[in-house]
Amino acid sequence: MRILLVLIALGFLGAIAAGGVVVYAFYHYGTDLPDHRMLADYEPPVATRIYAGDGSLMAEFAVENRVFVPIEAIPAVVRNAFIAAEDQNFYEHRGVDPIGIMRAAITNLQALGAGRRLQGASTITQQVAKNFLLTNEVSYERKIKEAILAFRIEDALSKDRILELYLNEIYLGFGSYGVAAAALNYFNKPLDEVTLAEAAYLAALPKAPNNYHPVNKTENAIERRNWVIVRMVEEGYAATEEALIAQNQPLGVDLTGAREPVVAAYATEEIRREIAELYGSDALYEGGLYVRSTIDPTLQDAARRALRAGLSAYDRRHGWRGPLASMVLDADWAQ
Secondary structure, three states: OHHHHHHHHHHHHHHHHHHHHHHHHHHHHOOOOOOHHHHHHOOOOEOEEEEOOOOOEEEEEOOOEEOOOOHHHOOHHHHHHHHHHHOOOOOOOOOOOHHHHHHHHHHHHHHOOOOOOOOOOOOHHHHHHHHHHOOOOOOHHHHHHHHHHHHHHHHHOOHHHHHHHHHHHOEOOOOEEOHHHHHHHHHOOOHHHOOHHHHHHHHOOOOOHHHHOOOOOHHHHHHHHHHHHHHHHHOOOOOHHHHHHHHOOOOOOOOOOOOOOOOOHHHHHHHHHHHHHHHOHHHHHHEOOEEEOOOOHHHHHHHHHHHHHHHHHHHHHHOOOOOOOOOOOOHHHHO
């Protein structure tokens, strides 16, 4: 009986000590953190696009290749794929997932010496805190700050807003920031046309896009995509039959990108200069402006070909035909 009481007392004291450490950490690291409230009104930098008279794309100007999509326009299959792969308890936790931490710890202990990649336990909210408010520094201090900010973000924002920020900010390789840009770059299609298999592949990329390169590491990419599909079935986001069909599909990546822009370099540059002069560089490169020009692509192409043919003909008639004489350099010139 006495031993039991001692154990209970030790457990109680241990709990108090652990609580004290948590309180101290929150007090010590919780001051002077970035203001998480700015995320409520955050608008990401979006590319300015210049179009020809018929709607053909002429040029894009941006700091980052990004297409912002509100959460209600992001298909459920895409949202569910990322939640299944990155944060299965997203709708239950309050910023930090203790169950996920324990699961990752057990998995990592089992993986020791097996050469497998260790699992992280960062929630989607923690990733938002890191991507928007902190740096990529690998340290315990940053992880503590990340956790504190995650709690604050959960108190200030809805789950949908947090997920919207995450899905529009996450880097997915090939210069793609956000799921909409990635759908265009990888599959040459708008986000609302993405299939289950394609959504699963996009959700496989956040941890390390280069490790799942669709051309250089195709087997790794398919294996990781199929793992995401399994996770979607386990979480009830996909039926077993459609999952099997998706797992047997090729990646289907189309890296040709969107159709080639209209070739009108001089006109495009003049438009760019005028926009920058009228509205400033921030609006040009981050404002997501839609610019419609009067350029007719058919006439532009005809004019370009006619100019090239004319220059070629002129060169044949009057072009340079070699040197008239050779210069002999003396020793002084060579020195």
